[in-house]
Amino acid sequence: MKKLINRPEDVVLESLQGAAHAHSDLVRVNFDPHYMVRADAPISGKVALVSGGGSGHEPMHGGFVGMGMLDAACPGEVFTSPTPDQMLEATKAVDGGAGVVHIVKNYTGDILNFEMAADLAKEESIQVEAVVIDDDVAVKDSLYTAGRRGVGTTVLAEKICGAAAEQGRSLKDVADICRTVNSSGRTMGMALTSCIVPSAGEPTFQLGDDEMEIGIGIHGEPGRERSALAPSKEVVERLAEPIVSDLPFERGDEVLAFVNSMGGTPLIELYVIYNDLVRYLEGKGLKIARNLIGPYITSLEMAGCSITLLKLDDDLTSLWDAPVKTPGLRWGV
């Protein structure tokens, strides 16, 4: 295992300490239980946004704490959902009296722990609305599974709902926008290599030199299908086609296109992919009105990418464009 770390069991703590040192102007970090809140929390009268999940997806979620995005993030161990006490403390720390939205990715662990946390928060008279993100079209037969996973759309939901909350919209409105984003966004990912969970010390799955894995999630879990390596153009088709045919996109629709690195794939390749995606969507009559390109929801050092398409309307577009100031995403301010 080749990683720039000290002891595997200290990675999450030390990384969080590093982030605390680096971004003290933007965020405050609490240790034990671990959570991160924006430096000016709680903001009286503003709906607060809390998310969280296993570590290993950086910058998500901690890198998205700040003005115009999350009020708090709870980092779990690598690829392991955080625990209810973290979520409860974070929720209490950011509640400004207007209620708290929990943005939860659809994994059994995240759901169960956030459920427990919401129950505990309600006992302390905090209004909580949980919204589940489940945008991964790689998961078919969602009736016979734990349902679609929450992946790339989470980043977009956190940005857009953060802007809505910043504008002073109500708990119900912010939660509704989050549901709208979830129902308008779809993602599909692929891997060229497996990642290595630090505590495991070896690759989660084995891939041949000439193989890739299509339909992976973000936890180093294998996908639904293994196949021969293919050029970017073909990879883009195999990722975008199930997205486009799942959402009722119509010719002329505007979308936000999000090309994400799983961690080990560099920017030069993401732009090659984006270039192929532009052509593919042109062929479908879809217009990319906004884009996001880079490593935003990663799987440690995994090489690979995911494509997320979000159908835009005027409200979503202006919320996307609104100012944001976090360690990982910053514009307009």
Add this chain to the structure above:
Amino acid sequence: MKKLINRPEDVVLESLQGAAHAHSDLVRVNFDPHYMVRADAPISGKVALVSGGGSGHEPMHGGFVGMGMLDAACPGEVFTSPTPDQMLEATKAVDGGAGVVHIVKNYTGDILNFEMAADLAKEESIQVEAVVIDDDVAVKDSLYTAGRRGVGTTVLAEKICGAAAEQGRSLKDVADICRTVNSSGRTMGMALTSCIVPSAGEPTFQLGDDEMEIGIGIHGEPGRERSALAPSKEVVERLAEPIVSDLPFERGDEVLAFVNSMGGTPLIELYVIYNDLVRYLEGKGLKIARNLIGPYITSLEMAGCSITLLKLDDDLTSLWDAPVKTPGLRWGV
């Protein structure tokens, strides 16, 4: 070779096409010869900044074209300096009558090509000042070599000089600030893996599973020393010590600390490194006043990192803080 590309020979072109599609609000791309200029170039009366170098270091340099940073970037083939015709055309496209600074990383190829371009530009009555960045402390005996390589400090110089130019400072002033940044900044890098140049198709160098390479550059070239893998804390010492002892840092000095991923090392590890760097510099009595953490000057998908320290003064700090709006770096606006 596992890459998300089409044909190896098309990577640079297609990546540039992707960037042109993605960032048409910020930059304009010219093809054949390839260069990228900020969308509002030329800006009359403003000193223009042109940089360039081999591709494979994304977001540098193309990702740094925009308000408050570069006016133009010239991408060469992967790890191969661009050619004089690209640089000449870019220089002509951005000259606003106040002269052009060429920010050149110290590699034989970059130097020779930029020299030719400057000669050609001068023939066309454009004032050009070339500033060479050579900040890599891994290169010892610079008398017996092509001199120190230009690495991490380049990113900081482009940001800081971009801000100075934006303020309307003169050609000589902007070039002088660039020289100050170069003489106040030092970098050292290391690799856990080699990268693969697309056209070569195999790793540039071989590293054992338990080895790392200390003192690498940014072109997949091997470093000066190969050694056993070590924990982050030790890696930080081995990178920071030669930097701190090369620059006459004094206790109480303020520095900008830049922890850079070579491409394949994810953010979670960069923060672990940053955390160790904070402690190391505390021990030296140095204060980190600003920081930059992420993949900004990369070597394709190489895993590894570099550390750059820049000694700050009030002018440099306020130029660093000034607004910037580029695809790769964005704040304050």
Add this chain to the structure above:
Amino acid sequence: MTIAYDDVLRWIRDFAAEISDNKQYLSKLDAAIGDGDHGVNMDRGMQAALGKLDAVPEKDVGAALKAVGMALISKVGGAAGPLYGTLFLQLGSATAGKTELSAQDWSSALESAVKGVQARGKAEPGDKTMIDALIPARDAFREAAEGGVSLGDALERSSVAAKEGMEATVPLVARKGRASYLGERSAGHQDPGATSSHMLLRIAAEVWKDS
């Protein structure tokens, strides 16, 4: 014919040791169809649980089991944290205030523990989860105890049933948890949670065999 307070502590400690010894093995099972952390998760939680045991009010079986449950909830995370946390919390509620457990006590404690896990996780038998080890174990223990066999033998039958349930997860296609994302590809692998649940019941049978 009863399980003493100290026996309960021995069971918790031995289970923690078993998890620790099999950390890599459990994570490896999880890597095949999940995300490779089940052993590490459970070990982190059980180590935290051990730390809590000293603070337990004297000889209250229920309090000890609840302390384990709370530790698991706040230290494990993932799916296993709330599920095993609930399991131990329910064992604790069912045995609150007791200084020792009869066969009947253990049977109804198991009953509510399994009910709690199902209420939380909504898994049915055959979904390829820890439920596939727990339900057969619960049923085997109840039948044996009701049939009048000794506590030690009933525990042994419960352990064997858990083992069979665990082994029976191999051919199953997962319908709950991360493994479900693999669809047909989840078949052919043993469920990690069912494996740790079998350990829990096997250690009980071993530690309590002379009770």
Add this chain to the structure above:
Amino acid sequence: MTIAYDDVLRWIRDFAAEISDNKQYLSKLDAAIGDGDHGVNMDRGMQAALGKLDAVPEKDVGAALKAVGMALISKVGGAAGPLYGTLFLQLGSATAGKTELSAQDWSSALESAVKGVQARGKAEPGDKTMIDALIPARDAFREAAEGGVSLGDALERSSVAAKEGMEATVPLVARKGRASYLGERSAGHQDPGATSSHMLLRIAAEVWKDS
């Protein structure tokens, strides 16, 4: 006893083919002590040069060589682009307007080409660069031609000298170009630029041997 215009074109074409055939080999040499692109760079440039040859005004050796130089400058990049570009530009200047080359013409063309490369790159003999193949080749040709041997033999001696110069780069520690960053570790490897320069002169000797 002269090199005709068509011979010059044949030399350029055969050199381009040689580079193309040895693209991987040259890049591999460069990977050992540089950044692994020398073959690819030179091939890109020589292919572009071939495309320019048709547009050259009829039978002007100098114009053809200049066209190659310009193509290399605008297509190669890196260190080799300006250096080989300069080499061909200088060959071109020295032979401007000529329809064929005498031994004396070639000798003075080589003279100014090497001077140009040195002016640009500032490399001295022994720095482990293309200069280590070019200087011996230039000297050997001049001596042989002045000594009155046939053009073909002089070219052959020049090629042999380039080969020896190239081979002599193996033990050297690089002091110019990327390889210099390796310090002592650059010893034991043959310089890629010296290798391509030897090819240039070897192909000249082969193509022009019956001139």
